[in-house]
Amino acid sequence: MKTLIAAVALAMAAGGAAQASLITSESDPALTGASITDFNSQTIGNFTSASVGDLTFSVIGGGQLRFAQFNEGGDFGGDGINLSTRDLTDDFRIDFASPVSAFATIWGAANTTWDVSVYDSGDNLIETQTFPSGPPYDEFFGVAAANISYAIFDQNGSRDWVLLDDIRVVSGETSPVPLPAGGLLLLSGLGAAVLLRRSKG
Secondary structure, X not given: OHHHHHHHHHHHHHHHOOOOEEEOOOXXXXXXXXXXXXXXXXXXXXXXXXXXXXXXXXXXXXEOEEEEEOOOOOOOOOOOEEEEOOOEOOEEEEEEEEEEEEEEEEEEOOOOOEEEEEEOOOOOEEEEEEEOOOOOOEEEEEEEEEEEEEEEEEOOXXXXXXXXXXXEEEEOOOOOOOOOHHHHHXXXXXXXXXXXXXXXX
16 A cells, blocks of 8 residues: 555656756747747846846846847847846846746857756746757757746856847746646556455455
8 A cells, every 4th residue: 555655646746747848949839929028128238137028137146247239249140139148257047027838038159058947936946958059159949847937047157158139938827737647547546445445444
């Protein structure tokens, strides 16, 4: 009986655990209905914390983020204003005004991998995904998971100058992953075992 209960608990944990996936395309189904936030109305300059629409960007540790011209360094094409880590010496985070089920961004000029960890409103880590380094230098990455409240971008001890733009966000909480069929069978078996034991008693 104890073995059966343990097996059911494991199945429920596996079925109810939040799962995250890496987004690598603007056409990913997880981004259906996404709103887009760009930075073209922002004033060029450095900051440690700034809100743009329903997103808040803040520095963790040292340095500053920057609203910059997309081709400010002369190395990258494009128009408009982007979010740059040019003057960032540590990590940064994005907070969402309400829980989201997916977010993604144009991700340019990464020279190293970045670990992007997503958290729920209780500060529980949902999962960590890795945004790869380039080339190519104008990529697209994001994370899909249930109930993301904020994301922390960790540049793994390096000082990497990357560019973010046109951040897509899908608002709304996602339902927990349902218990898999195997877990339901185990629950049925547990119920039958309990009834059988009671009938013998």
